[in-house]
Amino acid sequence: MWSTLRIYHSTQKERETMEIPGSYSWMTCMRTIWIADTRIHHEPSKHSIPLESYSGYEGYRFLLEVISGLHSRLLGETEVLAQFREKFKNPVLPSSAFGEYLAKLRDSLIQDSRSIRSRYLQNIGEQSYGGLANKYLKDSTHITLLGTGQLAEKILPWLKNREVTLVGRNETRLSKLADDFTVRIQLLSDWKPDDSAIVIAAPMELSSHLQNFIPKTIVVDFREIVLEKKWPDEVSYISFAAMLDSLRETEEKAIQIRERVQPALDELVEERELEAQQFIFGWEDLTCPAF
Template sequence: MWGNLIVLHDDAEERETREFDGFVSWHTCMRSVYIADDRLVNKADVPEDISYYSGFKAYQLILEIVTGVHSRLFGESEILSQFRDRFRKENLADSPFSKNLHKLRDQILEQTKIVRSRFLTGQGRQTYGSIADSFLKSGEPISLFGSGKLAEAILPYLIQKHRSVTVVARNPSRLSELKNRFSIDTCLWEDYTDQSESLVIASSFFPETFTINSKSKRLIIDFRAEAELKEIPANSRYVPFKEILANITKTENHLTKLRPEILTFIEELTLEREEEQIHLLHGWEDLACLEK
């Protein structure tokens, strides 16, 4: 089924959020992935500055990404939720090969579950939300800056243990959506005022004026891998992303040792999938009647 699968992969730090004709895109904080059938796109239009995978190598790459093998926090599970959400049926309605993308999603999720249950069960904290929870006290007020996928993944962990959480963001419709789903307060960036609460930064955009003049004793947890606060208030405990990763070094080291074994197992699963589909000579099924 996946002999005609194409995947473009861009994980450059300064990458642009681009779109390509005929490709279904999936953007996360770390990477952009574009998926297509090679008979429905003009491969000459693919830029040279982006990694290109085809066939079952493309399938294997998606499986590696969704299992968390290529994440900064090795083995983290938020990427699995992001993949599932992006490839929900309603999000693929306009795709010319949506039926096959549903099958791709289901097969990737099926094999991701196999990989995670075999190698990653009970391996310690593997979500950014659970790490944030480990730093925070029960019952304390928190302001979460950001409303994207990372912020959404962290939220369930923040609101537990009787914590009061305010989400601060620039998009009012996104704030409304989160407020309908979670027991939180919301605030637009321009309306934010310092309440001496703990801060969790889950947005690449963060005005340092929010903290630079603060005299409050507070905890600031910063999930930005690409930036850190330049000036830290004297009374604040600042936890940059590199310290977050350092706090899980022991688990990370153990998982890193597992990495070659996991990659080998994923390759075996991919080969099994390829053997299952070897009788489908024309690649993606159900595409024969489609035209560009």
């Protein structure tokens, strides 16, 4: 059924402005994926940014790996599946044959992801960013969360029953998250470090603030790239790399897990390929996009 599937993928920063006509896009904090069907969507003639492209069951496999957390920095991340479910809820899918196609794709991927997770991605350490933050903040009652994007939104539910100040640049997002999670808000331009523990959940540079950090402040940094040259020795700074090292003894263990998963992925994708071909009613004769 997925032989006509076409997937485009990018992790480039500029991907936020990229559009592929007729496709259905899904953006996370790490990547953007565009989903199309070759029966009604043409290959984009020109890409403004470099794109990875996957066709047919190769595309299905890539999507399965992503929602199972195999491409996440945090191996087996559970929150990416929650994002996928939210983005592919029936009410938000296109009201067309393509929307029905996406709904079937969603259901198939969720079923196969459950199989992968239950067999290979259990008991491998913390599998959510919020849970990871909570691990280091368990004794902290006052927390400043820097960022208003998807990562910050993932972490906020884990900070309940604490006094939380959300700091960011986007006033609209600050207001929305304040309403959703009942937290205090502050613009980054007005923020000064206090005695709260700090969680960094956005690619912002804090070099100008370092001299104002209070000694022994706990700083949990989820940035993949640290933008400051050196953090003060008196600050209890925990980098994302250090967090990952604490979850698994060596990178070799993560590699071994991924290697064990590969045969299962092969098997699941092969099963999908061998399924009887099923077409959405009317698509055999479709000659133009059904939007």
